[in-house]
Amino acid sequence: xxxxxxxxxxxxxxxxxxxxxxxxxxxxxxxxxxxxxxxxxxxxxxxxxxxxxxxxxxxxxxxxxxxxxxxxxxxxxxxxxxxxxxxxxxxxxxxxxxxxxxxxxxxxxxxxxxxxxxxxxxxxxxxxxxxxxxxxxxxxxxxxxxxxxxxxxxxxxxxxxxxxxxxxxxxxxxxxxxxxxxxxxxxxxxxxxxxxxxxxxxxxxxxxxxxxxxxxxxxxxxxxxxxxxxxxxxxxxxxxxxxxxxxxxxxx
Amino acid sequence: xxxxxxxxxxxxxxxxxxxxxxxxxxxxxxxxxxxxxxxxxxxxxxxxxxxxxxxxxxxxxxxxxxxxxxxxxxxxxxxxxxxxxxxxxxxxxxxxxxxxxxxxxxxxxxxxxxxxxxxxxxxxxxxxxxxxxxxxxxxxxxxxxxxxxxxxxxxxxxxxxxxxxxxxxxxxxxxxxxxxxxxxxxxxxxxxxxxxxxxxxxxxxxxxxxxxxxxxxxxxxxxxxxxxxxxxxxxxxxxxxxxxxxxxxxxx
DNA sequence: CGGGTTCTTGACTAGTTTCAAGCAAAGTGG
DNA sequence: CCACTTTGCTTGAAACTAGTCAAGAACCCG
Numbered sequence: 001x002x003x004x005x006x007x008x009x010x011x012x013x014x015x016x017x018x019x020x021x022x023x024x025x026x027x028x029x030x031x032x033x034x035x036x037x038x039x040x041x042x043x044x045x046x047x048x049x050x051x052x053x054x055x056x057x058x059x060x061x062x063x064x065x066x067x068x069x070x071x072x073x074x075x076x077x078x079x080x081x082x083x084x085x086x087x088x089x090x091x092x093x094x095x096x097x098x099x100x101x102x103x104x105x106x107x108x109x110x111x112x113x114x115x116x117x118x119x120x121x122x123x124x125x126x127x128x129x130x131x132x133x134x135x136x137x138x139x140x141x142x143x144x145x146x147x148x149x150x151x152x153x154x155x156x157x158x159x160x161x162x163x164x165x166x167x168x169x170x171x172x173x174x175x176x177x178x179x180x181x182x183x184x185x186x187x188x189x190x191x192x193x194x195x196x197x198x199x200x201x202x203x204x205x206x207x208x209x210x211x212x213x214x215x216x217x218x219x220x221x222x223x224x225x226x227x228x229x230x231x232x233x234x235x236x237x238x239x240x241x242x243x244x245x246x247x248x249x250x251x252x
Numbered sequence: 253x254x255x256x257x258x259x260x261x262x263x264x265x266x267x268x269x270x271x272x273x274x275x276x277x278x279x280x281x282x283x284x285x286x287x288x289x290x291x292x293x294x295x296x297x298x299x300x301x302x303x304x305x306x307x308x309x310x311x312x313x314x315x316x317x318x319x320x321x322x323x324x325x326x327x328x329x330x331x332x333x334x335x336x337x338x339x340x341x342x343x344x345x346x347x348x349x350x351x352x353x354x355x356x357x358x359x360x361x362x363x364x365x366x367x368x369x370x371x372x373x374x375x376x377x378x379x380x381x382x383x384x385x386x387x388x389x390x391x392x393x394x395x396x397x398x399x400x401x402x403x404x405x406x407x408x409x410x411x412x413x414x415x416x417x418x419x420x421x422x423x424x425x426x427x428x429x430x431x432x433x434x435x436x437x438x439x440x441x442x443x444x445x446x447x448x449x450x451x452x453x454x455x456x457x458x459x460x461x462x463x464x465x466x467x468x469x470x471x472x473x474x475x476x477x478x479x480x481x482x483x484x485x486x487x488x489x490x491x492x493x494x495x496x497x498x499x500x501x502x503x504x
Numbered sequence: 505c506g507g508g509t510t511c512t513t514g515a516c517t518a519g520t521t522t523c524a525a526g527c528a529a530a531g532t533g534g
Numbered sequence: 535c536c537a538c539t540t541t542g543c544t545t546g547a548a549a550c551t552a553g554t555c556a557a558g559a560a561c562c563c564g
Contacts, residue, residue: 075406077492083409085402097395100388102499105399128388132380135387136352142394143349147357149401150337154327156408157335157453161552192510201409203553208512224561240329247354413519444542455521460544476529 012044013067013117020067020091020251025178027137027250036131037252043118047071047110049190054108060098062118065252066090069114070190074198075106084199086148087111087172089179091251093141099124112190119252137250144249156201159240161210164200166239169220173229174243189227214238264296265319265369272319272343272503277430279389279502288383289504295370299323299362301442306360312350314370317504318342321366322442326450327358336451338400339363339424341431343503345393351376364442371504389502396501408453411492413462416452418491421472425481426495441479466490 013019015038020026029037044067047053054060056075071088085106088094098104099121128135151171155164176187197207214220219234220227229235236242265271267290272278281289296319299305306312308327323340337358340346350356351373380387403423407416428439449459466472471486472479481487488494 073402075402077406077410081410083406085405096391097399100392100395101399106402125384125388128384132377132384132387135384135391136377136380139348139387139391139394140352142391142398143352146394146398146401147349147353149398149405150325150327150358153337153401153405153408154329154335156405157450158329158333194510198409204510205512205554206552209552212512446542456543457522457545458520461520464544 014038015041018067023091023180025246025248026091027248030133033131033134036127036134040119040123040127040252041117042120045114045116045118047114047116049110049112049114052107052109053114053116054095054098054104054106056104056107058098059103060095061121063096063099063121063124064094064116064118066092066094067115067117070111071108071114072111072195072199073106073108082198083201084195086145086152087175089175089181091179091249093138093252096138096142111195134252137252140250141252152199161200161202161206162213162238163240164202165196165207165210165214166219166235167241167243168196168200169214169222169227170229170232170235170239170243173227174245178246184228185230185232186226186228189222189225266290267293270319275343275432277498277500278343279500282385285383285386288379288386292371292375292379292504293369294372297366297368297370299366299368301362301364301366304359304361305366305368306347306350306356306358308356308359310350311355312347313373315348315351315373315376316346316368316370318344318346319367319369322363323360323366324363324447324451325358325360334450335453336447338397338404339427341427341433343431343501345390345504348390348394363447386504389504392502393504404451413452413454413458414465414490415492416454417448417459417462417466418471418487419493419495420448420452421466421479422481422484422487422491422495425479426497430498436480437482437484438478438480441474441477 016034021028045053045064053064066088068090071094073085073088073094074082075085076082088108094108094116095104097106127138155167159167172189172191173182173187176182181187193207193211194204196211197204200207202210211222215222217234217238219231219238220229222228232242268286273280297305297316305316318340320342323346325337325340325346326334327337328334340360346360346368347356349358379390407419411419424441424443425434425439428434433439445459445463446456448463449456452459454462463474467474469486469490471483471490472481474480484494
């Protein structure tokens, strides 16, 4: 099966051996739920970094859960201006909007090589009628996505460029931490400064200068794609607030 | 029953006589669904303009649907900077996040005198297990809310102040139109310029000047609280794109 | 070892906020 | 019924923030 720019994975990770299940902070499935999800997942997809596998204006036949890698949701204006809306990490769901509404109103691009679990939208109704608990989880995930964008909107609308930059880095770091990607307060960051600029709603040059200013504070280091939080309290101070740890979350 | 700053309504509109049901563009209920929703709605609430009936940091025991009036969702920073996230009109649902997650991460304020249908979160599980179709609708509403914020984020992050202002006015006008509040391309607009500024992520002064510039184009008029779209094509031209008409939507 | 992408920097320009002040309309209370 | 207060709107000037342009350095990949 070929979907978008991705290709079906040689491997297929069975849901009962799902590596994400090991993670703390994820709600456990009952045996029935697990059996259903195993059948709900019809494929596994690999997408190259840089490829958009969901596109604004199209309707997707599939829902995805990130199994491995980073992706980002974005929208573009006609003249090429791009706004990155949010990032997706392992256990995050993508494409729900496209499954529910007429068509996608944003696109999604792989930031790193991506592995996705593929669920056909045709079976979504089955899920809702047979597993209200899973339906609840999906709604939960949609509500959480909304929360993240709300926070982002507050940042872009009302925080200064320095606060905003500090907050974004802290936010991304905290989410990476949840995903177990952080070791010794450091992490391999897949972003270019252009990604950050398009997320922060600032120009590339100004992002670069703001980042430099932030580095001067010695709260963080970012060199050669490795990002390190040296002094989290100081970073939170600059951002204006820390990112609260999250309660356990569902995933499908 | 007293909730927040509101008070229980003397009247209680029964769901089978719901005035919103008359509106085109809303999905019809089956008899079973209607019977359930009638029982799901336990109260009707009136809130004064200016009162926040849902607050960041609290957990709400209720879900609401707007029956009459305007409200807005917002977040604030410690020092008082405010970002308005989105507006709610009749048939929009509020408080879902608070019902699903630990606590609200935004507040909601009545922009005009508001009438709300009140649903206890305790019965939400009932809805999910007995009426998958309604569960689906709730997820749909959550996904649509996300879409609106995505668009808003694109605006604030990447549109110029003039485009952004034009787009917001067009967006609000289009939604008011869907709600049947527009007559002769004109409508009673409940916003102050401060509301618009806090929505657009701009200062009050700059909002005022941008608005003035927009009026100069003669595409819109806004005087004494009455907003009128004189030349929609011209307004859409300034905004960069028109707001597409929406497909029929569910509501509860 | 090229050639492309990403990062960095300075100089200049445009956009936005802040400050300050005045005005108009609406609401309040003696 | 009329001062008086409050709220919202408007405007100009000055200060600051952010964007654009341009060019060179650093890095990465085949």
